[in-house]
Amino acid sequence: MAATARRATGRRPGDSGAREAILTAARARFTDQGFRETTVRAVATAAGVDPALVHHYFGTKEGLFAAAMAFPFNxxxxxxxxxxxxxxxxxxxxxxxxxxxxxxxxxxxxxxxxxxxxxxxxxxxxxxxxxxxxxxxxxxxxxxxxxxxxxxxxxxxxxxxxxxxxxxxxxxxxxxxxxxxxxxxxxxxxxxxxxxxxx
Amino acid sequence: MAATARRATGRRPGDSGAREAILTAARARFTDQGFRETTVRAVATAAGVDPALVHHYFGTKEGLFAAAMAFPFNxxxxxxxxxxxxxxxxxxxxxxxxxxxxxxxxxxxxxxxxxxxxxxxxxxxxxxxxxxxxxxxxxxxxxxxxxxxxxxxxxxxxxxxxxxxxxxxxxxxxxxxxxxxxxxxxxxxxxxxxxxxxx
Structure with missing residues (x-):
């Protein structure tokens, strides 16, 4: 999935580290605090990235959740x-x-x-x-x-x-x-x- | 539940031991071998009782399953x-x-x-x-x-x-x-x- 994202956006291989860090932080937040209480900003802070990068990779909070839960689509x-x-x-x-x-x-x-x-x-x-x-x-x-x-x-x-x-x-x-x-x-x-x- | 069975049938208190032994054996069999493969006879043997006693307490295999799974009805x-x-x-x-x-x-x-x-x-x-x-x-x-x-x-x-x-x-x-x-x-x-x- 990370490889596909790199191909699709033309970004350098190192980006997959940030993407994985966001997904890991998202899984932890969604599991601990639920979907409603989790914010894109809190996930970004936990992953050490800018919220804009979360939106860049995953669109909305729903898209982030779908990716964190390994849905093959949003x-x-x-x-x-x-x-x-x-x-x-x-x-x-x-x-x-x-x-x-x-x-x-x-x-x-x-x-x-x-x-x-x-x-x-x-x-x-x-x-x-x-x-x-x-x-x-x-x-x-x-x-x-x-x-x-x-x-x-x-x-x-x-x-x-x-x-x-x-x-x-x-x-x-x-x-x-x-x-x-x-x-x-x-x-x-x-x-x-x-x-x-x-x- | 054992107390109710004793009242309903007028059997002596010691019977509840046999009833519990049957339920324990039934849970183990149903879990290990599934519903279809489990027989009343095998449950009775494992519990050390006569199959007739299983039928007396629980009626059919469906009734035994319902009791083993703590269904409040069959x-x-x-x-x-x-x-x-x-x-x-x-x-x-x-x-x-x-x-x-x-x-x-x-x-x-x-x-x-x-x-x-x-x-x-x-x-x-x-x-x-x-x-x-x-x-x-x-x-x-x-x-x-x-x-x-x-x-x-x-x-x-x-x-x-x-x-x-x-x-x-x-x-x-x-x-x-x-x-x-x-x-x-x-x-x-x-x-x-x-x-x-x-x-």
């Missing part, structure tokens, strides 16, 4: 991309994207590591909640323009995390064996209903 | 009770029962302990899958009399475990704050659709 970017198509068919696009991501990541899925940590350790559950809320659910809630957007986003999260646990962790056999199109036909309307139906 | 009984009303409105009854059970158990919910163990430890995930399949999903699948019953039961499981994780573990705030009737109105039709709709 979930905030994924949400932005999904929302570009509007609310019509959003449930189906969301399921299809998730299933593709899970298939690509397999056992190395960092969402499983976050979940493992959250289930075993209450402060990690707080961190996951703050991150999910800030980076994923609030942007979705702001975009869907319906009543109770926060609840709708969380209903979707409850089905998404359920797919993660039932299919990727517990490996229920029929969910493992089902075609993607079958799962999209089952889960897509659920998420669409959570996003837009009256209840 | 999930198989709950499933049987829910299915008595037929498939009509089953999704709604299932959600209402689950939310009531979660509220009653709070942080002492043994499903959270099973989940923690499954997420952190692949053999425990296998055990949870075998137990869920044998004690919960297969009976549901056998009762609903529609195409792809196994997949339908697992789709329901994926939403139920998602409610457990999102609301009880990660404690997403809007799901915590929502009225039971709102959650039943949101989740009930999802489960009903997984049980009966075409896809």
């Amino acid at each position: 979930p905030a970017d994924l949400v932005e991309h999904l929302l570009e198509g509007g609310v019509d068919g959003l449930g189906e696009r969301l399921v299809r994207t998730l299933l593709g991501t899970f298939a690509r990541l397999g056992a190395a899925n960092p969402m499983i590591a976050l979940l493992r940590s959250a289930v075993g350790h209450p402060p990690a559950a707080d961190m996951l909640r703050e991150f999910l809320t800030g980076a994923v659910l609030d942007p979705v809630a702001a975009a869907i323009r319906v009543d109770r957007p926060g609840l709708r986003a969380e209903l979707c999260a409850s089905q998404v995390v359920g797919i993660l646990v039932a299919r990727e962790v517990v490996a229920l056999p029929e969910l493992r064996a089902a075609e993607t199109d079958t799962l999209v036909a089952a889960y897509g309307p659920t998420l669409q209903r959570y996003l837009t139906a009256e209840f | 999930p198989a009984d709950l499933v049987e009770h829910l299915l008595e009303g037929g498939v009509d409105g089953l999704g709604e009854r299932l959600v209402r029962t689950l939310l009531g059970t979660f509220a009653r158990l709070g942080a002492a919910n043994p499903m959270i302990a099973l989940l923690r163990s499954a997420v952190g430890h692949p053999p425990a995930a296998d055990m949870l899958r075998e137990f869920l399949t044998g004690a919960v999903l297969d009976p549901v699948a056998a009762a609903i009399r529609v195409d792809r019953p196994g997949l339908r039961a697992e789709l329901c499981a994926s939403q139920v475990v998602g409610i457990l994780v999102a609301r009880e573990v990660v404690a997403l705030p809007e799901l915590r704050a929502a009225e039971t009737d709102t959650l039943v109105a949101a989740y009930g039709p999802t489960l009903q659709r997984y049980l009966t709709a075409e896809f």
Whole structure:
């Protein structure tokens, strides 16, 4: 990952030391103090670099968190991309994207590591909640323009995390064996209903 | 719990030693060999009792597992009770029962302990899958009399475990704050659709 960053930005090899120092400091802060209380400035100070360098490498605090937790993408970017198509068919696009991501990541899925940590350790559950809320659910809630957007986003999260646990962790056999199109036909309307139906 | 069993059956106090020996042997077997491979006979042998005594105390292997994992009820009984009303409105009854059970158990919910163990430890995930399949999903699948019953039961499981994780573990705030009737109105039709709709 450091090598890729060097190639992409044309920076000299020594920079990877600063990048790693930032990630190490970020992991410690996020773990000790949670996502909300952690500031880019505090991480920069702990790593002995200028906050501008943190922004240069990782963009926002969400991007820093995603990199510190070894996400292969920034979930905030994924949400932005999904929302570009509007609310019509959003449930189906969301399921299809998730299933593709899970298939690509397999056992190395960092969402499983976050979940493992959250289930075993209450402060990690707080961190996951703050991150999910800030980076994923609030942007979705702001975009869907319906009543109770926060609840709708969380209903979707409850089905998404359920797919993660039932299919990727517990490996229920029929969910493992089902075609993607079958799962999209089952889960897509659920998420669409959570996003837009009256209840 | 041993005291209750003694009162219920009128057995002498010394019996609680045999009961505890059975539970200890059962926990060890289930953990080492999984739910499917463990037999009541092997547990009885390890505990130094007759298999009939295991059946006397715990009924089926599912009942023994539920007691060993400190479930306050046998999930198989709950499933049987829910299915008595037929498939009509089953999704709604299932959600209402689950939310009531979660509220009653709070942080002492043994499903959270099973989940923690499954997420952190692949053999425990296998055990949870075998137990869920044998004690919960297969009976549901056998009762609903529609195409792809196994997949339908697992789709329901994926939403139920998602409610457990999102609301009880990660404690997403809007799901915590929502009225039971709102959650039943949101989740009930999802489960009903997984049980009966075409896809």
